[in-house]
Amino acid sequence: RLLIPTVMDTPSLLSLTVAFLGFLSPCLTKLTPRVSFPMGIPGRHLTRFSSHDVSNTTTLLLSEDGDMLYVGARDTVLALDVSYKDSIILRSKLDWSPSEKDIEQCSMKGKNMTDCPNFIRVLQFLNTTHIYACGTFAFSPRCTYIVSFLKADEGRGRCPYDPFQRNTAIIVDGELYTGTVADYRGNRPVISRHLGEGRRVDLKLDDTLGWLEDPTFISSSFIPEEEKIYFFFSEVGREYDFIDKCIVSRVSQICMSDVGGQRTLQRRWTTFAKAQLLCQADNELPYNVIQDIDTLPPAEGAPADDTLFYGIFTSQWSVNSGRSAVCSFRLNDIKSVFSGNYKVLNRDTLQWSTRVQDKVANPGECGLHNASDNALRFVKENFLADDSVRPVGRSLLMVSAEHKYSHVAVQRVQAANNRDYTVLFLLTESGYLHKSVLLQSGAHIIEEVQVFEQPQRVKSLKLSIPKGMIYLGTSEGVVSIPTANCSFYWTCPQCVLARDPFCGWDPASRACVEFSLLRGQDIDRGNVEEACNTISFTNRNICMSASCPAGKLVPVSLNEVVRLQCPAASQLSQQLWERPNSRLSSDLYLYLEDGSLSFVASPATVGHYICLSTENGYQQTMAIFHVKQKSSPMTQTPTSYTWPEPHHIPNTKSVARPGPRLHTSVGTWPQITETRQGETEAALSSRDTQVTTRQQGRNVALQTNESGKKEAEFQDGEPLLSARGSCYLKELVVVSVLLVLCLSLLITMLLYVIRQRCCSRTQIVTPTRESERRTPTEQEALKGNRFLNKCNGQTSGLVCNGALTGSNGHLSNTPI
The missing domain is CATH 2.60.40.10 (Immunoglobulins)
Structure with missing residues (x-):
């Protein structure tokens, strides 16, 4: 449960809570990629597709066999042949652009002309022969079936109006399930089903009670064993009313068999339920904004409850600003939360509360379309699960303060030691793709590859496991990257130190090969001594080159x-x-x-x-x-x-x-x-x-x-000399002269100070009342006679033997 009180009286208490939780955050371990491949640097093979008349290639759809990649771009749909690892070939290009009248109407609505083309945002296989596509179409969404011709259809509720607004869509058994907005201003979020074709009615959410609060849809996943569609999104959490907008991450579910109620919730979902995804470790501030999520099916022979969802999360709190966290959630934990208690919404105050109540029905349970009106009213008002879905192990898989991730793809790989490892492909906002493996000691970033230079507003990431390729769609074009790069490692130690589950050392061919079932790999520890103990090292492979040198x-x-x-x-x-x-x-x-x-x-x-x-x-x-x-x-x-x-x-x-x-x-x-003794040595x-x-x-x-x-x-400046270098005669002379000058100056100043002190001791001024009564002329004359002179041991101008004397020893001529 979120470690913030549900009700807070003052904003200052909120700030204090956030600051306190920030202090509780542990020190982050710096995640440094082991090897980096900036753009243009050899060592990592990339294949790029771009064209001067094609842009915003950001929606990707991969065929089941992985040979064809369909790309939704601006005003066009591309069919790219990716059956070869070293090339991307354009097979067909289908133009689908708005008319000049559509562009003019879009501009009259106050939209920027650069946003008025048709940006393809939905690409899904309808069946083996048809592709279903939806585009923004000058802020008037349209959908179509793609075979060899286009037949436009209404796209409202299936595709967003704004080309940069996120959405999700998935087709299951010929029906389209989408999460998007259904109005021009983007104020009516919907989770809906389309293309029933008479078999089942189209459904959407009931928006009278605010089932969704300003959501940002991220992804959707179909679990065949459950016959459910799971949607992942972030929205404003109204259950936390201490701040205007507290963002929370959600997972929601609907049943494929849902056809709506007979009287209550007609043409509305009766199985909709949502819960909070809490990417948070103990005593830490949660990462509450989901960025992307990918599904990892269970291992062969494992139950469907072991399905894992790997997501990227960021935080709206300033103490976690700029950081990204990766969490995984188990399907069994999600099912457990949905089968638990639900919060109660007060209709008068629209405040959520938690109290024990008698269940009239189980929200989220399939088959409720045949339930009574009383049961349907209960699930209509109780759709927010009381508990939150915690991450696996109640801990974060990795946290990065240096890299902000935006997209993720996950794969389970069996390494050379016959153990399964989870590999994450993470796309950073700065344009690098990180390949990371999850170990018992933590996440290890094997490498990073730069895939684009300029910042991208919309990006997509698609993983082809059969082909062993990753496809990225950006505004600059499509990039394909092999998942393995084993030939990069020349020696057994480097192959082992990489800890790449895709690679292993083959002693027979003395090469790092892909998916080797032979010895020579230690993913968890990367122990070279044990993994490479059968390899006889010589001086010629110590220096990591084909021919080892002597120097x-x-x-x-x-x-x-x-x-x-x-x-x-x-x-x-x-x-x-x-x-x-x-x-x-x-x-x-x-x-x-x-x-x-x-x-x-x-x-x-x-x-x-x-x-x-x-x-x-x-x-x-x-x-x-x-x-x-x-x-x-x-x-x-x-x-x-x-x-x-x-x-x-x-x-x-x-x-x-x-x-x-x-x-x-x-x-x-x-x-x-x-080089050897007696031979000529040349610098290379x-x-x-x-x-x-x-x-x-x-x-x-x-x-x-x-x-x-x-x-x-x-x-x-001056040369740097060794402790045993050349002669210092000139420096010694200069230092000696400077030393003599300094000593002479110091002695002169000392003698001058002594003389001044002697003079100050002999000058004594004793003013008398008589001198005060003298005229100015007399005082001037008397000043001229004041100098150092002896008068029986007394100073001239003063009383000598009790009498006032002048400079000649006689009485002065000054009248009294």
């Missing part, structure tokens, strides 16, 4: 700033630098944020360097460099060292530094040419690994970070 030569000059860059194995890996038989002192080396290593070339820093990548306790070599002095007259012999072997590291605190964001495939790691360039040197004339501004380690920022 890359980096010729440098003394006092030259060297920067060694190392590719990251993934965005979850950490990078660590090592030197054979040596230690990397923080006084000589700088670890940069992107994982690269920087230092000044000196006799102490030349030699071999190894970059290691650590992920999930497994360590592997990513790059090897041999830094050699250019000016050496004789060819230096490389320092001998022992080659590192890949090994498993205990899960302890690692000293490795985080690697950069990975935007390339593992298959493009640099190849480094092996690589597209992904760069070694940059900075010439003399650069200085380093050292900073101290929080951990006390020094970091450096290279700036224009």
Whole structure:
């Protein structure tokens, strides 16, 4: 139950409650995709379809065999052949656009001309030969049957007027069940049934008691075993009257056998019931706004009650702003809530309350169309379940503060270890598709793929399990993506660390293959040591390339700033630098944020360097460099060292530094040419690994970070020198001169202060009454005679031996 009181007297109490629940929210675990594929980066195959005269390809319908994809766009319906993974072929295009008169009438209604075309919003298979389509048609919805011709029909109540208003539709046994609005202004929401063709009457909701409160329809699902249609939407929760609009997520149900009442609820649903979907963990503020939901059928041999619904939820509360949560709900829990108690609506105050009442009928039960008028009146007024549907395990599957999800598709996959895993395909608002697997330890995002660049108002996501493809419809066109990308992983460790249920390592072909039933996969733990223990590693597959190198030569000059860059194995890996038989002192080396290593070339820093990548306790070599002095007259012999072997590291605190964001495939790691003693060593360039040197004339501004380690920022200025670098004679002379000048200035100032203090002690002014009575002329004359002079140890101008004296020792000539 929502952790907010049903009645609150003041808005301040609401703010206090929201703030309090916000403090109770636990710390979020950052969900970082292991591998990222921005648009245009190789490593993830995408197939795109676009045309200059086709736009808003946002409604998708996939054939049962997965060979044909029907697309509802603006003013047209497309038939795309997707039977081949590497191509999308346009087979037919059917234009269905409003006339100029329809466009003019739409504009006269005050609508924008860009919204007046016909946007196809409903595409459903009516039978094996016909497709039923509905479009906005210049804010005058129309529907049609598609075979080889178009025959327009009334579309009100079946398709929204606004092309950007969400709706849902599903056809079962030739009948159309829709959730949309039935008026131009969008104020009459309906859940209705059409196309009965005389067998059964068309039905809709009774809107006299507000069965729906400003809903936003999301999705609908048919459960054959239950013979029920479930609708998912969000609406204003009138049972919470402490605020004007408190949004809640709902699930509602209707029975296919419903034909309405005989006198009460004629042509209205008698089996309609709704309940709250509560995506909330204990002591947390709920995520109350549903964005999308997908149905996962039960495993083979499992009962229908194990059907799961995976949904994306956001929050209207500011403390959860920008976050997305994923929850799953079990069909058995939904049925249990609908079979429980229902809230009671007070007709006078229109307030909901909970009280024990005698059940005249069971709301939501199929077969009520034959019930008495008294029973039908009861279900008409009691349609809101008292309890809420809680998520499976009463916990959230995943919460993301970095990505806001809008669409979801779910699939159950049997991995190489014969265990079933749930894979979620999540579309972000920023245009990335995330492939995530649900593990016992939590959600793991295997990869992210950018599918569109510009923000999209309307999007759609369709999963084809038989073809192993995902189809996305946006304003930019249609994109198809294979669900598996096993060839991206070149080695057994990378195949295992990906934890992709679609992939497994095949020791025979030494490749990561799709749906392998052989050894070499550990989805839950990703333990490389156990999964790859039959693989014999050599020096040539440590560095993740086709031919493993002995090292890359980096010729440098003394006092030259060297920067060694190392590719990251993934965005979850950490990078660590090592030197054979040596230690990397923080006084000589700088670890940069992107994982690269920087230092000044000196006799102490030349030699071999190894970059290691650590992920999930497994360590592997990513790059090897041999830094050699250019000016050496004789060819230096490389320092001998022992080659590192890949090994498993205990899960302890690692000293490795985080690697950069990975935007390339593992298959493009640099190849480094092996060099031997006595052979000429040449520097080789690589597209992904760069070694940059900075010439003399650069200085380093050292900073101290929080951990006390020094970091450096290279700036224009003086050269950075090694602790064992060149001579410092000029610097020593300059410092010595400055020191002498400072000491001289300090001594001068000290002598001046002492002299001033001595003078201040000898100057004593003693005013007398006689001096006060002197004329100004006498006072001026007397001032001129005041200077330091001895008079028997007394000062001139004062009383000497009891007599007033002048500067000559005689009585002054001043009259009394």
